[in-house]
Amino acid sequence: MKKSLITERLILKILDDSYAEQVLNYYIRNRDFLKPWSARRDENYYTLEEQKRLLSELYKMIENQEAYKVWICKKEEPDRIIGSVGLSNIVYGAFQSCHLGYQLDQHEQSKGYMTEAVREIVDYAFNEMGLHRIEANIMPRNKASLRVVEKLGFYHEGLALKYLKIYGVWEDHIHMVKRNERLE
Numbered sequence: 602m603k604k605s606l607i608t609e610r611l612i613l614k615i616l617d618d619s620y621a622e623q624v625l626n627y628y629i630r631n632r633d634f635l636k637p638w639s640a641r642r643d644e645n646y647y648t649l650e651e652q653k654r655l656l657s658e659l660y661k662m663i664e665n666q667e668a669y670k671v672w673i674c675k676k677e678e679p680d681r682i683i684g685s686v687g688l689s690n691i692v693y694g695a696f697q698s699c700h701l702g703y704q705l706d707q708h709e710q711s712k713g714y715m716t717e718a719v720r721e722i723v724d725y726a727f728n729e730m731g732l733h734r735i736e737a738n739i740m741p742r743n744k745a746s747l748r749v750v751e752k753l754g755f756y757h758e759g760l761a762l763k764y765l766k767i768y769g770v771w772e773d774h775i776h777m778v779k780r781n782e783r784l785e
Contacts, residue, residue: 602615602663602664602666602669603725603729605671606671606721606722606725608717608718608720608721609717610675610676610714610717611673611674611675611676611714611717611718611721612673612674612675612676612679613671613672613673613674613686613718613721613722614671614672614674615660615663615669615670615671615672616656616660616672617656617657617660618652618653618654618656618657618660620656620672620682621649621652621653621656622649622652623672623680623681623682624652624656624672624682625647625648625649625652626682627672627682627683627684627706628646628647628652629647630706630707631704631706631707632647634706634707635704636768637767637768638704638740638743638746638767639704639767639768640765640766640767640768641766641768641769666691666693667689667690667691668687668688668689668690668691669687669688669691669699669722669725669726669730670685670686670687670688670689671685671686671687671718671722672684672685673685673686673705673714673718675714682706683705683706683709683714684703684704684705684706684709684714684715684718685703685704686701686702686703686715686718686719686722687701687702687703687722688700688701688722688726688730688732688735689702691730691732696733696734697731697732697733697734697784698732698733698734698735698736699726699732699734699735699736700735700736700737700738701719701722701723701735701736701737701750702737703715703718703719703746703749710745711745715749716749716752716753719749719750719753720753723735723753723779726781727781727783731784732781733780733781733784733785734778734779734780734781735755735778735779735780736758736776736777736778737750737755737777737778737779738761738764738765738774738775738776738777739774739775739777740767740772740773740774740775741760741773741774741775747775747777750777750779751777753779754779755777755778755779756777756778756779757775757776757777758776758777758778759775759776760773760774760775760776761773761774761775761776
């Protein structure tokens with residue numbers, strides 16, 4: 602497992618609980634911005650203790666190859682988190698698939714950072730992890746997110762009705778998929 606991935610403009614790195622303050626700062630900065638796209642969070646989520654616990658839990662999942670999540674920093678600001686991109690629900694064996702999730706700081710939108718980060722993690726998933734399929738489930742109203750995966754060759758596989766509970770409401774999601782055609 603690589604602890605970091607480097608792109609032209611970004612550093613994508615796995616973080617342990619010693620980075621909880623930077624992660625908390627990211628979530629506090631983007632609290633209102635991320636609200637329409639996230640599960641409802643209680644006040645405890647926005648504490649240093651909870652972020653330490655979550656990072657520790659995530660790190661164990663990464664070690665067990667159940668997840669692979671990296672936090673995004675610009676090369677010129679390597680200690681300031683501007684987002685994350687991750688693979689969750691990783692299943693090997695006959696399935697060899699996972700789910701893709703990502704989020705970006707409200708002030709870093711429309712600069713191509715997310716496309717750059719997702720491209721890198723997809724490449725890592727296919728070429729290093731040997732996965733066959735990556736699934737991204739996106740609300741139809743999240744046009745920016747749909748553009749990211751469409752630019753990277755994900756295709757529309759269907760509509761999942763009332764798929765995820767987002768800020769207290771069961772939301773439909775477009776099921777977008779990219780397959781590792783080298784494994785077919």
